[in-house]
Amino acid sequence: MEFDASRARIDHAAAVVAGGVNSAFRLGIRPHPLVFASADGAILTDVDGNRLIDYFLGMGPMLLGHRPPAVVEAARAQLDRSILVAGQTELEYAAARLLVELVPSAELVRFSVSGSEAVQAALRVARAATGRSAVVKFEGHYHGWFDNVLWSVAPDLAKAGPREAPVPLPGSGGQMPDPNISVLPWNDAGALRERLAAGDVAAVIMEPVMFNSAGILPVPGYLEAVREACDAAGTLLVFDEVITGFRVAPGGAQQRFGVVPDLTVLGKALANGFPVAAVVGLRRYMDLIADRQVLHGGTYNTQSVAMAATLATLTEIRDGAPYRRIDKVGARLMEGLLEEFAAAGVEARIVGYPAVFQVRFGAVRPSDFREAQRADNARYADFAAALLRHGVRVLPRGTWFVSAAHEDGHVDATLAAVRAVLAETRS
Numbered sequence: 001m002e003f004d005a006s007r008a009r010i011d012h013a014a015a016v017v018a019g020g021v022n023s024a025f026r027l028g029i030r031p032h033p034l035v036f037a038s039a040d041g042a043i044l045t046d047v048d049g050n051r052l053i054d055y056f057l058g059m060g061p062m063l064l065g066h067r068p069p070a071v072v073e074a075a076r077a078q079l080d081r082s083i084l085v086a087g088q089t090e091l092e093y094a095a096a097r098l099l100v101e102l103v104p105s106a107e108l109v110r111f112s113v114s115g116s117e118a119v120q121a122a123l124r125v126a127r128a129a130t131g132r133s134a135v136v137k138f139e140g141h142y143h144g145w146f147d148n149v150l151w152s153v154a155p156d157l158a159k160a161g162p163r164e165a166p167v168p169l170p171g172s173g174g175q176m177p178d179p180n181i182s183v184l185p186w187n188d189a190g191a192l193r194e195r196l197a198a199g200d201v202a203a204v205i206m207e208p209v210m211f212n213s214a215g216i217l218p219v220p221g222y223l224e225a226v227r228e229a230c231d232a233a234g235t236l237l238v239f240d241e242v243i244t245g246f247r248v249a250p251g252g253a254q255q256r257f258g259v260v261p262d263l264t265v266l267g268k269a270l271a272n273g274f275p276v277a278a279v280v281g282l283r284r285y286m287d288l289i290a291d292r293q294v295l296h297g298g299t300y301n302t303q304s305v306a307m308a309a310t311l312a313t314l315t316e317i318r319d320g321a322p323y324r325r326i327d328k329v330g331a332r333l334m335e336g337l338l339e340e341f342a343a344a345g346v347e348a349r350i351v352g353y354p355a356v357f358q359v360r361f362g363a364v365r366p367s368d369f370r371e372a373q374r375a376d377n378a379r380y381a382d383f384a385a386a387l388l389r390h391g392v393r394v395l396p397r398g399t400w401f402v403s404a405a406h407e408d409g410h411v412d413a414t415l416a417a418v419r420a421v422l423a424e425t426r427s
């Protein structure tokens, strides 16, 4: 496949749009960022007319696939009623009730527009609840692009200091220094206990399954140990389930692992592509927002069309049917990929679940960001770029998202493309 029309459009657009893209993560895509004409089910069509099997899924949100009828119809119908009312609609109450039903830690809900914002609300609640300022995050975990959390997301290990006590490294030029942030290695309960002993930490925030910089599961007992350590130190535990929510299980990683955080951040699959996120949590903390001790605002919060889409998405999720499809097709894909890699003599591992997993080349079984850097990530990125030329779009960092719109035929075509790419690289 060729992508010349995309390249021409991007080059032309760079005269008016910074870099030709509107999010940092869309730069650096090989051979270059793509321009799309339409999306349907599991398929993207770009301006070259290429039809691509999509495992980006909007960076995670499209759990039901692109333009699922139930969501499209709900959004379309809402356009005839209201777009934005700066007030309440029954839609947001119904959606919140479903969140409370689905997500173990959700006693109270506040909707936001983006995951980055909802993270800010969670940290503010934690600081107000504890009267403390410090926040602990983990090396390689991403919690949005705001100053106070964009630390050590993909740090240069030459500058990152010792493993047990990483030096917090900023992720952007112009980022405000932050004396309140501590960065720790993930999956290391001892290091966390030691840091919490100082008694100054308001919140520990983590991706409960690490999917941004690598695909790593919590080691057995780790989440429980974190929960205990936070309780002992009077620190709030915040799960950032922007990726894991509705994918690792309908109720997120907290449901799958049976560890309930104090606060949870949700986004992405929550609204199947509409800009909706949420901070949810235990009533005793979320009451700080209800009481107006903690300010959480936003002109576009619960925009009517987005809420209609959220309600439709959560209704489908609660029904369970999407998972029955994803579990079957995603598991087949995971198995098929492992078979293709084995047949080609490529050492590879897959970590995760049918709806979201990570493929890694090399022999390592990492438990944290630093170990994950020993995988053959450059080779994987080459593989992902080659796969695109065969009509399969996967993230260069190894994450695959699978939707309820992916079918056996897509899996067959994907595995054939993988086989072709592996054969090319062998010869």
Ligand code: PMP
Pocket (backbone or CB within 6 Å): 059, 113, 114, 115, 116, 117, 119, 142, 143, 144, 145, 207, 212, 240, 241, 242, 243, 267, 268, 277
């Ligand atoms: N947390 C996690 C775990 C994420 O993966 C992301 C986005 N990739 C965010 C927060 C930020 O969400 P948003 O892009 O909606 O601001």
